[in-house]
Amino acid sequence: MLDPERWKHAFFDYSTSSFAEILHRAAPHLLPGATEPAREEGATPAVPHGTTVLALRYRDGVIMAGDRQASEGYQVAHRRIEKIFKADDLSGVGIAGAAGPAMEMARLFQTELEHYEKVEGENLSLDGKANKLGQMIRLNLPMAMQGLVVVPIFAGFDERAGVGRLFKYDVTGGRYEETDYFAQGSGGKDARDSLKKRFKRDMSRDEALRVGIEALIDAADEDLGTGGPDLMRGILPSVKTITRSGFAEAPEDEIRRHCEAVLNDRNRL
Amino acid sequence: MPLPYYVSPEQMMKDKAEYARKGISRGKAIVTIEYRDGVLLVAENPSTLLHKVSEIYDRIAFAGVGKYNEFENLRVAGVRHADVKGYSYSRGDVSAKSLANAYSQALGNIFTQDIKPFEVEVLVVEVGDTNGTKNEIYHILYDGTIEDEKNYAAMGGQSEEIRRYLKDNFQESLDLAAALRLGVRALMVTQNKTLTERDLEVAVLDRTKERRKFRRIPAEVLHQLLTETT
Numbered sequence: 001m002l003d004p005e006r007w008k009h010a011f012f013d014y015s016t017s018s019f020a021e022i023l024h025r026a027a028p029h030l031l032p033g034a035t036e037p038a039r040e041e042g043a044t045p046a047v048p049h050g051t052t053v054l055a056l057r058y059r060d061g062v063i064m065a066g067d068r069q070a071s072e073g074y075q076v077a078h079r080r081i082e083k084i085f086k087a088d089d090l091s092g093v094g095i096a097g098a099a100g101p102a103m104e105m106a107r108l109f110q111t112e113l114e115h116y117e118k119v120e121g122e123n124l125s126l127d128g129k130a131n132k133l134g135q136m137i138r139l140n141l142p143m144a145m146q147g148l149v150v151v152p153i154f155a156g157f158d159e160r161a162g163v164g165r166l167f168k169y170d171v172t173g174g175r176y177e178e179t180d181y182f183a184q185g186s187g188g189k190d191a192r193d194s195l196k197k198r199f200k201r202d203m204s205r206d207e208a209l210r211v212g213i214e215a216l217i218d219a220a221d222e223d224l225g226t227g228g229p230d231l232m233r234g235i236l237p238s239v240k241t242i243t244r245s246g247f248a249e250a251p252e253d254e255i256r257r258h259c260e261a262v263l264n265d266r267n268r269l
Numbered sequence: 270m271p272l273p274y275y276v277s278p279e280q281m282m283k284d285k286a287e288y289a290r291k292g293i294s295r296g297k298a299i300v301t302i303e304y305r306d307g308v309l310l311v312a313e314n315p316s317t318l319l320h321k322v323s324e325i326y327d328r329i330a331f332a333g334v335g336k337y338n339e340f341e342n343l344r345v346a347g348v349r350h351a352d353v354k355g356y357s358y359s360r361g362d363v364s365a366k367s368l369a370n371a372y373s374q375a376l377g378n379i380f381t382q383d384i385k386p387f388e389v390e391v392l393v394v395e396v397g398d399t400n401g402t403k404n405e406i407y408h409i410l411y412d413g414t415i416e417d418e419k420n421y422a423a424m425g426g427q428s429e430e431i432r433r434y435l436k437d438n439f440q441e442s443l444d445l446a447a448a449l450r451l452g453v454r455a456l457m458v459t460q461n462k463t464l465t466e467r468d469l470e471v472a473v474l475d476r477t478k479e480r481r482k483f484r485r486i487p488a489e490v491l492h493q494l495l496t497e498t499t
Contacts, residue, residue: 016345019352026353111356114481118324118348 019115020108020136032105032140032150047148048077050102051225052187053084053094054215055155055166056195057180058208061243062155062164063250064092065212067187067220068235069227070099079227084240086247088113091129091156092240096185098148105136105150112136126158130167130175138173153184157242164242187219187226194218205241209250213237213258229259285386289411292388296334298425299392300435300455301406304448307396307476308404311452313425314470317488322472324483326351326363328396330474334425335389335411343372343391360480365395369407369415377413386411390424396474396482404474423455430459445473446494453495466491 016022023030053066066083069076077099084094085106093109095102112132116124124132133154140150155166167175168182181199183191194215203211213229216237220228229236236259239250297313299321310332312321321340322332325347333340347368355363372391380386388411395405406418421439423431434455443451449471457464471486478484486494 019356022349022353023356026349027357030357108356111352115348115352118352119345121318121320121323 017116017119018132019112020132022115023108032101032108032136032143046072048072048081048099049225050081050083050096050099050185051227052183052185052191052216052219052223053096053153054183054188054191054195054212055094055153055178055181056199056208056212057164057166057201058203058205060164060205061157061241062166063205063208063212063239063241064094064153064155065216065237065239066094067216067227067237069225071186071225074224076227079230079233079235082238084238085110086240087129087154087156088117088123089246090123090159090242091126091154092242092247093133094153094155094184095150096152096188097150098143101140101143101148102150102152105140105152109133109136123159125160126156126165129156130154130177133167134169134173134175136173137169137171141172144171151184153182155242157244159244162244183215183219185226187216187223190222190226191215191219209239209254210258210261212239213255214262217259217262229256229263231256231259282381285380286412289380289386289388293335293390293411293424294426294428296425298423298427298431298456298460299332299334300421300423300431300452301332301392301394302421302435302439302443302448302452303404303406303419303441304473305442305444307474307482308394308406309445309448309452310392310394310472310474311449311456312470313456313464313468315468317470320470322470322485324472324481325368325393326355327360327480328398328474328476328482329363329365329368330394330396330472330483332392332394332424333389334391336387339387340389340391343375343387343389346375347372347393365393365405365407369393369409372407372409373413373415375413376409376411380412392422392424394474396476399476427459431455434459446497449491449494466495 048070050070055062055064064084068080070078070081084092087093087110093106095106149171151169153168158165166178169175181195198211217228220226236255239255241248299312301310310322314321323344325331331344331347350371351363391409393407397404406422408416408418408422421435466488471491473484474482475484
C-alpha cells in the first residue's frame, strides 16, 4: 500500500511557496516576534524610531515618500535613514515605528515576495501581498505590546485592476485600504492634515510630487521627530513612484526643486 | 515466504545507473554557453509554462533535464536553500558552489538509498561580476557526480554530440545573438531537425543587469535574435 503521507503534502503544503513558512521550520529564530519579550514593565529599550512616511495616489500609480530622520526619544538617531523600501517591481513598503524590527520586516517581506515569484513562476496579487504583510505585523504583536511597534504602509500598482492602491495597518495586523492618501508615524497626522487640503484626484506626477513633499515639510514643521529637508547638508526626503512600469526613485534634483519651491512659497529661503 | 533474491551491490548500481541514463537520454537537451555579458541557457522545450530553466537567486540559475517532477522538486529545494541563506547572512553569500554541493549530496543519497534513482541531470550556473570574477557552471548527474565545466555545457539527449559540436565551434566573448545561434545550431545539427523560437526556452544570466541577473528571453526577441543577419 502506498502511504498517503508520502504524497498528500504535495496538495496540502500549499504554504511551501511562502518563505516565512520555510523560515519558520528551518530557522524560527530569524522570524520577527520570535524572541520572547521581556516581561517587566517599562523594560523597552530606547531604540531608533522611524517617523513620517506617506503614500498618495496619482494619475499613473502611487507615490511613496518619507523623511530621513530616525529619532530616539528627543535625540536624533540617524539623519539619512531610508524608510521607503522596494518590496518588488510593483510595490513598496514605508516603515514607521521601531526602526530595527521594521527594517527586518521589510527585508523578510521582500524575500517573501521574491520567493513566491520564483517558486510559483508568477507574482502574488496586490491583495495577496497586502495580506501577507498584515500577517507579518501580527507576528510582531508580542514585541509591539512591549513598545516596539511596527506599522508600515504598503502601496503598489495593481496590474489586474490597472491602478495604484495603498494600505495602512494597525498594530494587530489589521489591513485597511485607503482610497486616496495616507500618512503614518509620529508626523503622520500633520502630513495627513496637509494632504487633506492639497490632495486632488488624478494629479500629474509633478503635482503629486509637490503635494507629497509639501506634506512632509508640514509634518517636519509640527512634529519633533520628523526631519525636514536639510539643504545645507543635502538631506532630502526620499520619494519613490510606483507605476505600471515599475518602482522608481524620484531623481534628487527633482526632489530638491520641489523642496525649494515649497520653502520659497513660504518665504523662508 | 519467498526468499529475497540476492543481487550483488555492483550489479544493483549498474542497473540503477543504466535505468537513470536511459530516462535522461530520452529527454530533450539543454546547452549553456558563456558569452560576453554573462551566461546563456538554451533548452529545447515547446512548453511556455513548464520551465526547464529558471532563476534560483540573484546571480544563479538552474536547468534540469529528465523527469519534470523530479527536477522541479530539486529546483524548489534550491530556491529555498538560497533564500534562507541569503536572508540569514547576506545576498552576496549565496553561492552556486554550495548549492551544487547540496544537489550532489541529495542526488547521491537518492541514488544509493532509494530503489528508483532520479532520472535527472541538473546545471547550476552562476554569473561572474563585472569586476572580473569568473562564471561558474556545475553539472550534477543522477548519481551525485559533480563536474565543473568551462565555456559551455550540455545535457539531456545527444549531449555527447552536442558537446563535441560546441568544442569545435565555441569562441570566447561572443555577443548574445551569436552565442544564441551557436547554441541553437548545436541542438539542430546533432538532432537533424529545425528548431524555431517556438520550440525553445531561452534565458540568460546577464551581468549588466542590476541585482537579479536572470532574464527570460521572450519568443519575439528570440525571433529577432535568430534572424539577425550573420
